Amino acid sequence: MTGGILHTIHDPADVKALSTPDLHALCDEIRATLLAYGHAHGGHIGSNLGMVEATVALHRVFESPHDRIVFDVSHQSYVHKMLTGRAEAYLDPAHFDEVTGFTNPQESVHDQFVLGHTGTSVSLACGLAKTRDMERAATGHSSIGNVIAVIGDGSLSSGIAFEGLNNAAAQGGNLIIVLNDNEMSIAGDFGGMYGPLAQLRASNGTAQPNLFEAFGLDYRYVGDGNDVDALVAAFEEVRDIDHPVVVHIHTLKGAGFATQHTSNTGSVGSTGNVSHDEPWHSDHCDLSDAAPHAGQCEASHWQTPDRALGRPDDPRKYYGKMAMAALEPRFASEPGLVVISPATPGSNGITHEFREHAGAHYVDCGITEAHAVTFAAGIARAGGTPVVATTASFFQRAYDQFFQEMSLNRSRVTVLDFLGGLSGSDNTHSGAYDVMMFANIPGVTMLTPTSGADFLADLAWSTMPANASGAPDGPVVIRVPGSAILEHDHQTTADAGKIAVSAPSPTCGASRMLSYRVHQRGAQIAILSLGNTYPLAERVAEQLYADNRMTATVIDPHQCSTLDTDTLESLRDTHQLVVTLEDGQLEGGWGEKITAYYANHRELEATRNPQVINIGAVKEFTDRVPLDELNHRYDLTVDGVLARIREAWNGAIPMVIKR
């Protein structure tokens, strides 16, 4: 049934040419296509299912790319992509990977930006509109027509979204903000504004207080945001409007998903009266008990394809669950122990079950990383024990708060840094920059555990009572282990699921936590290998021994925020080469600090100054490059490291094979 009309849509002009019945049929086809695509490929399906009619209506009414549509986060742009020449990428499995999960100007003139973080659409739209208005004032014309920002109610919790709303009205001129209100963030919405937002929905947009009017904005409401005819009418009304306006549309996240599961007959009506027979729960779609509609998807945030269902947890979920399992038994006796997740609990193993058990010990503060870290600093100041958990790249939103409220104020905050280091992620979610971000902030301790047991010990230490002996005196960032460590854990632990939750030992103080760990002491070559690269160091050492009968020194530094100069000095007399490995950006990263240490602390005797080489990621953005390929690119393989060692070995370093 899929693709009959959709196959004929090559451009938004084709949407405009359809009859009204065909427009309805197109919506049905798109929804069916999204569902089939989701099952086969995975993706952010929930928000896109809700946006089918709105996106069709946008392209029916507006003239992209003359009119500029900015999709917030832009993971809800699948329908937009289908309507702008990229339908094959959703219809034909052979083409599934030809488009990214976000808008991308390199793919289409209809895409304005690459956006994977929330809340920036209004500010970006302000910039487009400002330039248009400046050009028009100067020359009477501009290449830009209407400017439309499409933002979800979840994204609206981001501080920058409010900054944008506040600036939009002050700027004036044509600017259309489509608020896609599906009553859901990634998980449930959280915040005081959602009550008044519900009153707006209940009153057909007439209730006060009206948040958007409070920001000085004009406001319209469309009650059925899955009714394509109503949406077309609403958008026609605001087209070419001469001032900023919010068009608040009430959509259903995951519309058609539950129905499709129960009947798969496409009972979603084209007028949007989506019916839900029953809630449906699976790994596909994390249904929240708090979801206001039965059948509504919580996340579909990283929805997995069918073929991946039932697979073992990825490292984020695995170690996230492990951390939560370690914290949960402490809640009863530690009232100030609070886990804070800015909106992405599911991805990080913070399950529904945990959240229910945790009660007030768990806070989903919306997509508000800056608030989350500041809130944590407040908890710490009051003597509590906050643990903030989210994805490394999202933590970039709280950079200033890490500096100011957290570190400068010596706030005992624990940061769980998920997806840190290299991965096959898209370019907006890469964790290659986390060590550079965290470890250079004065006063931040950053730990890089290399096993599950290690990870738990680190968490136990960072969350020790403030007055306990050996407790950290400030913030601790713990980089959650990645796939290389998980693999290693699976290999080395008979039953990885049963790693004991180790209580911090009394001797487990700061000095011990910050000491490098010499796992094998050899000579000539020392390999210092941070976090996820540690298993590689062991393999390299094995190979060195197998090939040359050379026993290299293998060190897990376990942290990257200070240098253990005792250990570094201990290498001088017996090592000619120090190799650092890290799965993040070299520039501003960790290994180059080791290099600089030896360079700036040279000994008179030339032979007592080991050569240092640094292996890690170059400074670049990468987009969905498989991790194996990245590891090869950066020499983060056994062969790559050995080649770099040989390269150095053939140089100025004397060859002394011990047997």
Place this chain on the structure above:
Amino acid sequence: MTGGILHTIHDPADVKALSTPDLHALCDEIRATLLAYGHAHGGHIGSNLGMVEATVALHRVFESPHDRIVFDVSHQSYVHKMLTGRAEAYLDPAHFDEVTGFTNPQESVHDQFVLGHTGTSVSLACGLAKTRDMERAATGHSSIGNVIAVIGDGSLSSGIAFEGLNNAAAQGGNLIIVLNDNEMSIAGDFGGMYGPLAQLRASNGTAQPNLFEAFGLDYRYVGDGNDVDALVAAFEEVRDIDHPVVVHIHTLKGAGFATQHTSNTGSVGSTGNVSHDEPWHSDHCDLSDAAPHAGQCEASHWQTPDRALGRPDDPRKYYGKMAMAALEPRFASEPGLVVISPATPGSNGITHEFREHAGAHYVDCGITEAHAVTFAAGIARAGGTPVVATTASFFQRAYDQFFQEMSLNRSRVTVLDFLGGLSGSDNTHSGAYDVMMFANIPGVTMLTPTSGADFLADLAWSTMPANASGAPDGPVVIRVPGSAILEHDHQTTADAGKIAVSAPSPTCGASRMLSYRVHQRGAQIAILSLGNTYPLAERVAEQLYADNRMTATVIDPHQCSTLDTDTLESLRDTHQLVVTLEDGQLEGGWGEKITAYYANHRELEATRNPQVINIGAVKEFTDRVPLDELNHRYDLTVDGVLARIREAWNGAIPMVIKR
């Protein structure tokens, strides 16, 4: 007249003990004290003058430190400090420097946090309140009573403030948000919310839309925020309230300032009916034409003491004015050229005169660094030429946007990075971390001009039309020169005020802009000296020649985001020592990249691998340490550098004196 009652106030309990007439007299004394202190010492006087009665009322009603008062930004905490045992620091010039300009827990148990960036008070207060409520739920009691956040209407424009408001209502429990509405940000308020806020004032707090109610918060209004009796009554009403509430108080920024200037007789009534005879304009207080009240201070943001009036511009103002003077003539022919200042124009030489001339080419977007950078990315996408200007440490608020919207999207944004590098600033405004922040982001070009002419050429290049030959293909951060460069410019330029605004030459392409500049070619020692440290490199070279007849190579790298490997390679054959100088943090900074380059690109012949030493700042926070002292601490002096060179020289490097 000052200090009669104030001298008797050692603790908030003393405020509670006063008779009502004495309470009024105390307010008068405090205001007079602030004015005298401001004349003698300088400081954030405007906001404090407005907060006299509110602060007195807070300490009259609440029980600090059991009740926790969090001052946003906290530069309006002078009155709080006077009432909590620190009055001498404002009364007696001998004690003026004994307190910081912000709250500081190390000074007093009544201070909750060190805060110098805006908008975080509500989130911090949420954290304090959360912990209290968790403790109470578990144990029935807590060491924390009422939690009060004091936030200004200017701070309210920060995204994190909205995140905090949105979370406060959802959290519930006792939380009192005092909105100090003086109708002014640092400069005028900017944003759509200020219209509805004005309606609230005009309606005695009854109008809709009500922004705070839209965030789900209870709301009260006090029309005369300089009437201490009214404030006491209002605070008594909300004391021990069981849910979050906003107490919106309407105060007068700079209350008493204009009056004091015209009559100096203290006509400020204790009931707060502050009269203003006429506006007053001076270097003290930057009066905005947009100021809603005659006599109201725009900024007093960095109000200077009397003794500093009429002094030459500091580097920020000097180079800021220079940049604006270069841009202004282009506005007529470049409609898309827009200067964006997140709220601190005056400090950076963006004068009232410029703003008037610039018209729509200038945007003060409020205290919204994240929006500012994102807005700029939107302008760039539309083909415009945005220039975003603010203080280095404030730009930390936009770290994620620099990564995502700006760099990943190849947005041609120019960032003017003020106060970058070392300075005698307080710990919340230090610029020692800017190179580490900007230059490690993939795709960002960071320039470090070493003269005014250089700075203008850099600005001309970064703002070249996108299609011009040699134009940058992405964002450019220009670090505005500091005091060492300004001194150098004054010395080397007959009339520094008349530096020609150099148009970019056709050959001035990226490769030329990114090439290191070898200003003196010598042998044995090469000094690579970034930005503000460049004049030091010249002095060191002079001394080396004077002492040893040694001609060192002196290089101005001019940028710190890529390595000019051609130049680095050219040093191999003739140099045994490479010295890097930078006035920022070494870890994650620039010089260690040079070290890592040579370490990772060694030659077979050992003598062809120069030793590298790095001189710069250690990883630490510093608070109001004079620049000279920091330079000594970090060896950023002629003697310091020479000592480091001698240290290296006595090591493994052969001594070869050329004559």
